[in-house]
Amino acid sequence: MLRSGCDVRCAHGVGGTKWRCPAVREERGNFADPGKESVAFRAMTAGLHVRSSLSLTGQVGACICHLGRKTMQQTPHRLMHLFKSGNKQWITFQHLNFLKHMCLMQLNRNLNQQIKPKPESSASLFLEKTSSSQAKTVVHEMRPISLPNLPLSTISNQKELKELETTPEVESLGRVGLESKDEKQWKEMKLQMDDLPGILARLSKIKLTALVVSTASAGFVLAPVPFDLQCFLLASVGTGLASCAANSINQFFEVPFDSNMNRTKNRPLVRGQISPLLAVSFAICCAVPGITLLTWGINPLTGVLGTFNIFLYTCCYTPMKRISIANTWVGALVGAIPPVMGWTAATGSLDAGALLLGGILYSWQFPHFNALSWNLREDYSRGGYCMMSVTHPAMCKRVALRYCLALFGLSVLAPLLKVTTWTFPIISFPINLYISYLGFRFYKDSDRISSRKLFFCSLWHLPLLLLLMLTCKQSFVGGK
Amino acid sequence: MEAGPRGTRMAAVVAAAAASRGGGRLGLLCPPRRGFVLHCRRPGLKRGAEPGDSTQCRASRFSPPNKSCNDWIGPPDRYSNLRPIKFYIPENESPLEQQLRKLRQETQEWNQQYWANQNQTFSKEKEEFIHSRLKARGLGLRDETGKKVALNAEEMADFYKEFLNKNFQKHMYYNRDWYKRNFTITLFMGKVALERIWKKLGFKQVCWCSI
Numbered sequence: 288m289l290r291s292g293c294d295v296r297c298a299h300g301v302g303g304t305k306w307r308c309p310a311v312r313e314e315r316g317n318f319a320d321p322g323k324e325s326v327a328f329r330a331m332t333a334g335l336h337v338r339s340s341l342s343l344t345g346q347v348g349a350c351i352c353h354l355g356r357k358t359m360q361q362t363p364h365r366l367m368h369l370f371k372s373g374n375k376q377w378i379t380f381q382h383l384n385f386l387k388h389m390c391l392m393q394l395n396r397n398l399n400q401q402i403k404p405k406p407e408s409s410a411s412l413f414l415e416k417t418s419s420s421q422a423k424t425v426v427h428e429m430r431p432i433s434l435p436n437l438p439l440s441t442i443s444n445q446k447e448l449k450e451l452e453t454t455p456e457v458e459s460l461g462r463v464g465l466e467s468k469d470e471k472q473w474k475e476m477k478l479q480m481d482d483l484p485g486i487l488a489r490l491s492k493i494k495l496t497a498l499v500v501s502t503a504s505a506g507f508v509l510a511p512v513p514f515d516l517q518c519f520l521l522a523s524v525g526t527g528l529a530s531c532a533a534n535s536i537n538q539f540f541e542v543p544f545d546s547n548m549n550r551t552k553n554r555p556l557v558r559g560q561i562s563p564l565l566a567v568s569f570a571i572c573c574a575v576p577g578i579t580l581l582t583w584g585i586n587p588l589t590g591v592l593g594t595f596n597i598f599l600y601t602c603c604y605t606p607m608k609r610i611s612i613a614n615t616w617v618g619a620l621v622g623a624i625p626p627v628m629g630w631t632a633a634t635g636s637l638d639a640g641a642l643l644l645g646g647i648l649y650s651w652q653f654p655h656f657n658a659l660s661w662n663l664r665e666d667y668s669r670g671g672y673c674m675m676s677v678t679h680p681a682m683c684k685r686v687a688l689r690y691c692l693a694l695f696g697l698s699v700l701a702p703l704l705k706v707t708t709w710t711f712p713i714i715s716f717p718i719n720l721y722i723s724y725l726g727f728r729f730y731k732d733s734d735r736i737s738s739r740k741l742f743f744c745s746l747w748h749l750p751l752l753l754l755l756m757l758t759c760k761q762s763f764v765g766g767k
Numbered sequence: 768m769e770a771g772p773r774g775t776r777m778a779a780v781v782a783a784a785a786a787s788r789g790g791g792r793l794g795l796l797c798p799p800r801r802g803f804v805l806h807c808r809r810p811g812l813k814r815g816a817e818p819g820d821s822t823q824c825r826a827s828r829f830s831p832p833n834k835s836c837n838d839w840i841g842p843p844d845r846y847s848n849l850r851p852i853k854f855y856i857p858e859n860e861s862p863l864e865q866q867l868r869k870l871r872q873e874t875q876e877w878n879q880q881y882w883a884n885q886n887q888t889f890s891k892e893k894e895e896f897i898h899s900r901l902k903a904r905g906l907g908l909r910d911e912t913g914k915k916v917a918l919n920a921e922e923m924a925d926f927y928k929e930f931l932n933k934n935f936q937k938h939m940y941y942n943r944d945w946y947k948r949n950f951t952i953t954l955f956m957g958k959v960a961l962e963r964i965w966k967k968l969g970f971k972q973v974c975w976c977s978i
Contacts, residue, residue: 470829472842476852539953543878543945547848547886559840559850563949564956609942664920668927669889671938677927735920 491531499530506629521584522632528577529593535570536601589632596624619652640706653690655745661738684730691726711759847882867955896926
């Protein structure tokens with residue numbers, strides 16, 4: 288029944304959602320995995336790792352993952368209920384067993400892909416997944432959040448149930464074995480134009496890009512010049528395009544590595560939804576207008592910074608992830624550049640204020656990423672990633688604490704450089720103190736709990752810090 | 768279709784698929800096809816491979832529908848986590864298209880071998896590490912309830928660090944080769960796409976709708 292149904296669809300060349308069903312199930316299992324691979328465009332985000340954004344969505348994602356798994360486990364029961372409720376089709380016990388077997392196989396398949404058995408809660412699963420991005424810039428590494436996929440997966444699940452309900456040849460269920468299940472997971476590698484926007488959004492890590500653009504915008508607004516809306520929009524669009532390009536190239540480079548990490552295994556190139564040629568073409572189509580916009584629409588300095596950042600992220604950070612732990616510092620730099628770009632877009636020059644903003648983002652990257660990577664050591668090791676948390680754990684903790692404390696100093700520098708008023712170091716003191724405290728706890732305890740606390744704190748710490756900066760911005764007219 | 772004198776090998780064209788993937792509307796007219804190729808061979812049939820060699824992907828009995836002119840991608844392999852592809856070969860496959868397809872096939876096999884080996888080695892060495900540590904502490908593999916005893920994160924960190932350092936050179940070579948292959952394949956894809964466009968322009972100069 289199922290097989291014939293799918294074959295019919297296959298023969299008509301309907302690749303779409305029917306063939307995507309197994310993948311959707313996979314995605315459900317990955318909700319708590321915001322993406323280990325923080326290959327995001329660090330350059331664009333001033334050191335903000337996607338992780339921060341991922342953390343927020345990751346928490347929801349963790350719940351969704353858990354829900355997803357429960358749904359999968361409950362599916363056989365639901366089917367039994369459906370069949371019992373007066374369905375005309377002839378259902379045999381064999382068919383039900385097969386359906387149960389299918390669901391269990393799917394679950395097992397998801398688990399099999401994890402080398403290390405993960406008995407921990409889904410929340411910790413989320414943390415591991417999110418920390419895959421070694422980059423300190425969480426914002427840079429926008430993992431394709433599985434959260435938006437949830438409605439799709441639940442809808443698909445319901446669709447699947449409906450299909451099972453209405454299939455006429457129930458008796459053939461018994462003949463459908465593992466082979467059929469495997470066959471159904473094969474998909475035609477044909478680009479579906481309807482899905483292209485979604486695919487490109489995932490390819491460009493659109494959420495991470497959004498965070499990168501927001502840090503650049505913060506840099507623009509904090510600059511001591513009159514606000515120019517046109518310039519602001521050009522800077523945002525240009526930065527966004529550059530970020531999309533960098534993220535796409537990053538995914539293009541990392542296909543086999545992404546395949547082996549739970550968070551990133553559903554990326555478009557990994558799943559064959561888009562060809563490498565198209566991914567590179569898309570990256571070029573984003574990079575060229577993006578840099579052109581920044582260079583000619585704003586000023587050459589911003590254009591140069593954007594180009595340099597794309598280069599730094601794709602050609603330095605990405606390969607370095609498997610060469611040396613220094614990749615973390617490069618990644619922090621990638622994250623620090625976008626707010627600097629925002630500032631230079633507004634003022635046209637690289638002032639001390641720009642460097643201060645970059646410095647804040649740069650410092651923030653370390654507690655964020657180091658805490659995140661602490662729980663992903665196994666996957667990093669297996670994937671061949673050179674991360675501090677794996678090879679130099681003591682340094683990892685030390686560096687995280689060091690840069691937490693550096694945030695105090697940078698907050699005090701802000702009024703000295705006339706970026707903000709003296710209110711800023713005062714009102715930011717509590718949150719800087721809190722993250723430093725968590726950094727200290729992480730340094731001392733070095734366990735899953737302390738690392739997770741530090742990571743989650745970093746997620747709200749940076750946006751709040753930037754917001755406080757904006758509210759305490761020193762008026763450029765002469766100060767109030 | 769899969770059974771043949773040489774076993775599981777079947778020819779498939781990548782270029783048609785690549786072009787159709789890129790354009791979406793290209794390749795609407797499916798040239799007569801010769802069949803599909805498994806990107807990997809059955810265990811035991813490859814030169815030097817032992818029967819049941821898990822570094823070769825499981826030979827899937829999946830057969831793409833006759834009408835399909837595109838490649839087909841399957842679920843992730845159990846050992847390598849990589850998704851196998853069945854390549855499509857049209858009858859009029861050009862030399863360039865054939866070169867691209869062979870390169871992609873060979874790269875897939877190479878990748879499959881590397882990652883299956885990597886993941887299995889990691890698992891095996893991890894188990895050995897856990898056993899040796901537990902033995903050193905005088906503990907058995909399972910506790911009173913029968914559950915497997917696991918080491919904590921700090922203890923495992925020693926293993927992860929050691930594994931990474933031990934295999935550093937191997938990882939470097941893989942990275943370098945992967946980048947080369949990836950670039951070459953993409954370059955070939957570009958050439959093939961241009962070749963197809965050129966053919967279409969050459970044969971149908973006036974009919975722009977076919978582009």
